[in-house]
Amino acid sequence: MQRVMKITGNSQVCIDEDGTQASIPTDDEFLWVDIQKPDEAWLQSLAEEFQFHALTIEDCLHFDQRPKLESYDGYLFLVIQGFRVDWEQLENSDAVELHLFIAPNYLVTVHDEPIAAIDSVWRRIASDGRLSESRGDYMAYLIADVLIDSYFPILDEIELRLDHVEDRILTTGEDVSLEEILDFKRLLVSLRRILSPQRDVLSNLARRGDSLVSDRVTLYFRDVYDHTLRIHESIEAARELLANVRDGHLWSLSQRTNEIMKRLTVLSAVFMPLTFITGFFGQNFQHLPFGNDSLMYAMITSCFVVPGCMLLYFIRGRWL
Numbered sequence: 001m002q003r004v005m006k007i008t009g010n011s012q013v014c015i016d017e018d019g020t021q022a023s024i025p026t027d028d029e030f031l032w033v034d035i036q037k038p039d040e041a042w043l044q045s046l047a048e049e050f051q052f053h054a055l056t057i058e059d060c061l062h063f064d065q066r067p068k069l070e071s072y073d074g075y076l077f078l079v080i081q082g083f084r085v086d087w088e089q090l091e092n093s094d095a096v097e098l099h100l101f102i103a104p105n106y107l108v109t110v111h112d113e114p115i116a117a118i119d120s121v122w123r124r125i126a127s128d129g130r131l132s133e134s135r136g137d138y139m140a141y142l143i144a145d146v147l148i149d150s151y152f153p154i155l156d157e158i159e160l161r162l163d164h165v166e167d168r169i170l171t172t173g174e175d176v177s178l179e180e181i182l183d184f185k186r187l188l189v190s191l192r193r194i195l196s197p198q199r200d201v202l203s204n205l206a207r208r209g210d211s212l213v214s215d216r217v218t219l220y221f222r223d224v225y226d227h228t229l230r231i232h233e234s235i236e237a238a239r240e241l242l243a244n245v246r247d248g249h250l251w252s253l254s255q256r257t258n259e260i261m262k263r264l265t266v267l268s269a270v271f272m273p274l275t276f277i278t279g280f281f282g283q284n285f286q287h288l289p290f291g292n293d294s295l296m297y298a299m300i301t302s303c304f305v306v307p308g309c310m311l312l313y314f315i316r317g318r319w320l
Helices: 040-050 054-061 116-127 136-149 151-170 178-207 215-281 293-316
Strands: 002-007 013-016 030-036 068-072 075-084 094-103 106-111
Touching: 002 116, 013 116, 030 040, 030 116, 040 054, 040 106, 054 075, 054 094, 068 178, 075 136, 075 151, 075 178, 094 136, 094 178, 106 136, 116 136, 136 151, 136 215, 151 178, 151 215, 178 215, 215 293
Parallel strands: 030 106
Antiparallel strands: 002 013, 002 030, 068 075, 075 094, 094 106
């Protein structure tokens, strides 16, 4: 799917949902081309029109790039990533990759699946073309700002769920599987793997002296970079919380094992004198000492009295 937004000199917005008007804008115009699920032939025609380097077109056909920023003749090529979380099955969560071609009077965005940040900025600019300031670097900032801020609700939800898991372990004693804890660990590892290089990319945009990024927009990117640092700190805090949850899970398993061993030990201690009594009085040979009925009754009585006394002793000693 391709769509084109053209903003004229008087901030009038013209939108072509079919993407047939993707051509170099004039000096008093600004053009935003948004491409979802790019077609190779369409990308090649766009590359010929805008003089994009072949390497950037190849990257747009394979969505497996790390966050990066590259400078070419007349434009910047930026790769940043959002994140999509499947809360029902955390193992299905994955990064959402976005490629941007940033030039003074146009912006080209390429992505493989719908991105909420793109749709949000598209609606804002469509309602008021003045918000774009008719500059590619400022438009890239608007998208990056929404995309990075989308991480905050994800991390808030992760911390909330980890707190709930910790309460289940320590307060209610509810059984928590190790697989559930490892799913959160893999999720945080994926987030950290994305945010670490993305933080460096945004740092470059926040301090570079490139003519394609004005000093004014650099200040805005500095704010996005600050948000990235906060997200990275939140990820580290969530990792520490996850470590506490894991330790609590292991402690719970250890306590359960100790409780089982304690019960088995008490059971063995109770049956040990019974084994001795029945073994002694059950000897099968002639001239058995104490071979009279009264001692037989004493044996039976002791089989009840001795275990009862031992259980009472264990309870008074708080073993049970």
